[in-house]
């Protein structure tokens with residue numbers, strides 16, 4: 201089964217392609233990790249690194265608040281993990297699944313580590329749209345570059361429509377821990 205791109209924000213339609221049904225559990229795990237991050241007071245992001253044979257090699261969640269390190273993004277940690285533990289061939293054959301599209305810092309780390317494909321559940325554009333809807337200012341100091349702006353030629357898949365509401369709810373819960381979902 202493949203998922204179509206129905207219901208995506210207009211800006212995402214040119215980047216979204218398809219994701220196989222067998223890959224959805226990896227994205228569900230990313231969203232679980234994002235929920236764990238929110239429960240700990242961290243930003244709602246989670247990622248898993250999957251080898252060519254489908255084995256989860258490593259997983260991480262955002263730890264910006266709990267470590268006080270604004271670079272403690274899961275995608276960055278996985279790129280550094282892979283860089284020191286996997287061969288160049290293993291890295292190139294691996295896929296990084298993530299709950300939210302890589303920021304430019306993490307995309308650069310992914311590129312330098314020579315990792316393979318990226319599949320993300322929700323896009324940076326969706327996050328910007330939700331913030332605009334909630335009247336929340338965009339606080340990133342980085343230019344809003346896509347992964348492919350930073351790493352040309354890399355295969356990148358996302359967003360996957362079925363995860364939009366879950367990720368949106370986690371973003372809301374992070375900002376409004378005492379309020380029900382909007």
Ligand SMILES: [Zn+2]
Pocket residue numbers: 273275276302303304305306307
């Ligand atoms: Zn990042």
